Amino acid sequence: MKPVTKMGAVVLVLFTIGAFISPVKSLNNGLALKPTMGWLHWERFMCNVDCDTDPNNCISENLYMQMADVMVTEGWKEAGYEYVCIDDCWPSHQRDAKGRLQADPKRFPRGIKKLADYVHSKGLKLGIYADLGTFTCGGFPGSMGYYDIDAQTFADWGVDLLKFDGCYMKWTLLGEGYTNMSIALNQTGRSILYSCEWPLYEWPHHQLVIGNFGLSHAQQESQMALWAIMASPLLMSNDLRDICPRSKQLLQNTRIIAISQDPLGRQGYRTAKVDSFEVWERHLSGGRLALAVMNKQEIGGPRGFPLTLATLPSWKICHPQCNVTQVLPSYKELGVQTLLSKLVVVVNPSGTALLTVTPI
Amino acid sequence: MKPVTKMGAVVLVLFTIGAFISPVKSLNNGLALKPTMGWLHWERFMCNVDCDTDPNNCISENLYMQMADVMVTEGWKEAGYEYVCIDDCWPSHQRDAKGRLQADPKRFPRGIKKLADYVHSKGLKLGIYADLGTFTCGGFPGSMGYYDIDAQTFADWGVDLLKFDGCYMKWTLLGEGYTNMSIALNQTGRSILYSCEWPLYEWPHHQLVIGNFGLSHAQQESQMALWAIMASPLLMSNDLRDICPRSKQLLQNTRIIAISQDPLGRQGYRTAKVDSFEVWERHLSGGRLALAVMNKQEIGGPRGFPLTLATLPSWKICHPQCNVTQVLPSYKELGVQTLLSKLVVVVNPSGTALLTVTPI
Numbered sequence: 124m125k126p127v128t129k130m131g132a133v134v135l136v137l138f139t140i141g142a143f144i145s146p147v148k149s150l151n152n153g154l155a156l157k158p159t160m161g162w163l164h165w166e167r168f169m170c171n172v173d174c175d176t177d178p179n180n181c182i183s184e185n186l187y188m189q190m191a192d193v194m195v196t197e198g199w200k201e202a203g204y205e206y207v208c209i210d211d212c213w214p215s216h217q218r219d220a221k222g223r224l225q226a227d228p229k230r231f232p233r234g235i236k237k238l239a240d241y242v243h244s245k246g247l248k249l250g251i252y253a254d255l256g257t258f259t260c261g262g263f264p265g266s267m268g269y270y271d272i273d274a275q276t277f278a279d280w281g282v283d284l285l286k287f288d289g290c291y292m293k294w295t296l297l298g299e300g301y302t303n304m305s306i307a308l309n310q311t312g313r314s315i316l317y318s319c320e321w322p323l324y325e326w327p328h329h330q331l332v333i334g335n336f337g338l339s340h341a342q343q344e345s346q347m348a349l350w351a352i353m354a355s356p357l358l359m360s361n362d363l364r365d366i367c368p369r370s371k372q373l374l375q376n377t378r379i380i381a382i383s384q385d386p387l388g389r390q391g392y393r394t395a396k397v398d399s400f401e402v403w404e405r406h407l408s409g410g411r412l413a414l415a416v417m418n419k420q421e422i423g424g425p426r427g428f429p430l431t432l433a434t435l436p437s438w439k440i441c442h443p444q445c446n447v448t449q450v451l452p453s454y455k456e457l458g459v460q461t462l463l464s465k466l467v468v469v470v471n472p473s474g475t476a477l478l479t480v481t482p483i
Numbered sequence: 484m485k486p487v488t489k490m491g492a493v494v495l496v497l498f499t500i501g502a503f504i505s506p507v508k509s510l511n512n513g514l515a516l517k518p519t520m521g522w523l524h525w526e527r528f529m530c531n532v533d534c535d536t537d538p539n540n541c542i543s544e545n546l547y548m549q550m551a552d553v554m555v556t557e558g559w560k561e562a563g564y565e566y567v568c569i570d571d572c573w574p575s576h577q578r579d580a581k582g583r584l585q586a587d588p589k590r591f592p593r594g595i596k597k598l599a600d601y602v603h604s605k606g607l608k609l610g611i612y613a614d615l616g617t618f619t620c621g622g623f624p625g626s627m628g629y630y631d632i633d634a635q636t637f638a639d640w641g642v643d644l645l646k647f648d649g650c651y652m653k654w655t656l657l658g659e660g661y662t663n664m665s666i667a668l669n670q671t672g673r674s675i676l677y678s679c680e681w682p683l684y685e686w687p688h689h690q691l692v693i694g695n696f697g698l699s700h701a702q703q704e705s706q707m708a709l710w711a712i713m714a715s716p717l718l719m720s721n722d723l724r725d726i727c728p729r730s731k732q733l734l735q736n737t738r739i740i741a742i743s744q745d746p747l748g749r750q751g752y753r754t755a756k757v758d759s760f761e762v763w764e765r766h767l768s769g770g771r772l773a774l775a776v777m778n779k780q781e782i783g784g785p786r787g788f789p790l791t792l793a794t795l796p797s798w799k800i801c802h803p804q805c806n807v808t809q810v811l812p813s814y815k816e817l818g819v820q821t822l823l824s825k826l827v828v829v830v831n832p833s834g835t836a837l838l839t840v841t842p843i
Contacts, residue, residue, distance in 0.1 A: 338699050
């Protein structure tokens, strides 16, 4: 086995737990220092393989080509969303004569390589899905016993990201499996972003479901703010062909994306839990700070949270003063504040106020 | 004690359990055969008594006067919403010298009678709140030992509805307490709609929270459809002064309100639970039927529910055929259908399709 090289560097991103893990420092290749941004089909389109009845929403090459088109024409690419990711249910139930995975021939008549070419022609990248066990979660062929072949197949097709799931595999062997696939990917010589989908079913919503049917707008703001604070991958799973303007505006909000993609690459953390409020902070480049104040109370109306900079764990950055900007629920300059200024931040029930704090 | 008379008839409405209970038949006074429609402050404004900091949202006479104004100017009254209801936290902590409840003098400087006059001048009705125990849930004076005095006070003020809560009272005495207050209200000679708030804390959302912060639009459609099917009181608890157009349109949807207020006065029920769908039906006047199909699956996209009239418990009304109209998620005439026609109703995740079925 070759040692890890710059050329074939593999970067691990754990995204099931909703948290971005910084890459192994020694790789030093710059990849994935910023949370991945893109689109993934699962939460919205699941394992819909019925292209006869539902041609517009089934897992087929058309779906990804259409998403790639819209990502370019509707400002998603410009906002930073780069990966178009296939999730489960894309393969044929049979490997080919050489043991290679192949796409379902009816739903992907031109094959994955052509799809990758199409996505690349739009200036975007293609993600694909596989499973380290004997089957994928949806019952398609798993990669167990085929790690080298599958890694090479994905590289040959020009795939840029692999989501590697953990179904049909013993828990105790997961770590070894992920390591082996990481080595196999490195051996291909192609730089493939590698994300491990730990089967932690209690965390189903690691994908951004903003623009779907289940979250109120306040809840959508909370998801976006928390994902930015936690440096989680911004992987949307919605229908970009049909999304309401308010959700689109939220997902493309440049101030929130700047927090997510801050070059310092630090992850945020919760600093306080009081009176059904949660306060989170994330250190940003330039000595700045992002702050999120969540109103966890679902009943009632908007509530004011008294914010005094001196009470923050990172208060020192505001000695003697800071400039405070509100990013969510609406953009508002809150001006210059001293350590003891009394700010009141109004937060909607189930919503979040997102702020940036800049030392002066 | 006087027997129940037509004059002072008291009608019981249990609304904590989210269900409208038909009045005792023998009263035959026509009151409350239709679910109550109106507005109640609790879910949105709770026990906010801080008028110094939050004058616009605290429990004060201004809040109810403003809601009454908006109910007239913004089409709520015309749509059928009639009651403006005060919930907990309106009284002074002290009864007056004669043992009567009195409104907090700072927040209700003109008193409840003047507020009732104002609400009546708008063609609306006023609801008030009390508790059958020693305290209200919010810690204000309870009615225990004062049922006759309080009933007379409410009648003297011109109150039209009483929500009688069950805090600070033994469970085993609740039934007796409600009966005694019912008798006391009858004795006043004023017709007061009487609703009992059983302290079933597992059912917090008996009030319509459409237009607040916690429900997605699909969930709001489900609440409205289910409340109509179940003949539940349409008591909104939101901020009518600031409500988004889509939520307003839903709450004022005349076709849904017609189902809620159908003169047959029957309550709906669930008829099927299959593949994460629930089917509910309610018998309407004219031999018609209302149908609700809920998509209880929160992940994924809209799903088609195959609807064949022959599978309905009430299929006989469609022999030989029926006209089917979709009311939610959008109005659509689905046309004449035979018992074996294959209709596919598309339902959003966490949303509900509401239909009416009319025999031909």
